Amino acid sequence: MISLTFIILFIFCLAIAVASLLIGYKFTNTYNDKFHRNYFYYLITFFAFAFYGVLVQILIHAILPLIDSESGVIETILNFLPVLSTPFLLVSWVMLIKMGYSLVEVKERRKELNIHLTVFILLLFLMGCLYFLFDSNTNAYPEKIVYIEIGLMTVIELSYMFFFARTVLQYSKKKNISKNKIAKNFMLFLVLGSLVRGVVLLFMFTESWSWILIPLVLIYFLSNFVPLLYLYRKADIAFIPIYAEYPNEEKKVLLFEKYQITKREKEIIEQMCQGKTNQQIADTLFISLQTVKDHTHRIYTKIGISSRLKLVQMING
CATH class of the missing domain: 1.10.10.10 (Winged helix-like DNA-binding domain superfamily/Winged helix DNA-binding domain)
Incomplete structure (x- = not known):
């Protein structure tokens, strides 16, 4: 029953991811600007993490207890998977910063971008240190490391979301662009999606396999589909399609x-x-x-x- 349920869940998640990437790809071919390219790359890396760091972990969480394996091995695999999938998050967060600047049509500040990358690397290093610290104390490690990993990832993502939101709010007023309202609503959907993912991850990574995981995983995947769908419906108002500069x-x-x-x-x-x-x-x-x-x-x-x-x-x- 678990295998059939997971297959159905995987198909639904794959459908959401494919639909999102097709819309993102259509954006790049219709508008061909910096924002839509950054957004497309953001979607790719987000769904890569969603499959590798979330869906695969749930599959292992469901299958490994059925295998004759030591409990410590199972816990090690389950708790270390989010760490291995962090490169996808790194790229998606960098794309998020670039999206903020390109959405309001201002030049990126390389200094600020480098500061945020440095903060991320330091927090990632801290995550690794905490992992090995708890690993040396087997009595404390299994139950706490998941909470630490989720907490760090959520805090980092919310920090980047805050920076993205600040960029949009700050420069959209200065530029007085016509798409202000759409940009702010899109920003709001992204921030709310990030908050939802933080809550969903807490339940997904700390509970054993149960039916509640199915809607939670779907919510996680849909959290980035909703802002994309909003932008898709408003794209003709907010953006100028590519045109023939030198028609022959x-x-x-x-x-x-x-x-x-x-x-x-x-x-x-x-x-x-x-x-x-x-x-x-x-x-x-x-x-x-x-x-x-x-x-x-x-x-x-x-x-x-x-x-x-x-x-x-x-x-x-």
Whole structure:
């Protein structure tokens, strides 16, 4: 029963991760700016940790007690896994800092970035020292090391989230950008997700296998899907899609003839090359947003591409 339950759980988590990465990849091909690239890398490293540091640990937690193995070996494996998966967290937190600067369109401060990396390395070193300290005292180590690991990871992540939130709030006011409200809401969703993950980890890593772990794991994976979904729904308002800086008319005519582009599809391609969002195209051509999306899908299918970035590259001189 445990194996079947874990397989179902794994499929759901994989679906969440794949959907998130596909949306993130679509962002990079539609907007092609620094923020969306950093966000895509952040999602990759987050879900890498989620699978390696969370899901795999739960699997081992469920299987190892069924194996004829010494209790000390089981506890060592279970408690040391989060330490081994910290490189994924390191990259995701660095991407989080870079996301903050790129979201509000200000230049990164290398000095502040280096300070945060130094703090992380020191805390990671402290985590390792505590691990070996408790390992030398077998009576104290098994029950306490998990709490220490989770506590340190949560504190570090919240520190980086605080820095991200401070950057967004500080510079969005100074820049007076039109996407202020969306940036703040996105920041709020990320911070709340981080808080939820801290609570969820406490239960997941300290309880034996039970049915309560299923919703907890799903909540952990969804904690980063919710802000992504919010940004996806608001992307056309907050960001300017990639556009053709140097459109080549000859290439455009050849493209239209080769792939038998209709008159309406030509109009939409012209609008896309100007950097207009789907909603702006719909308003300009007096058609619905869904109609724009349908035409765009047909255009991509005819040409054999999957993104606005590819279309622009074909038309640019």
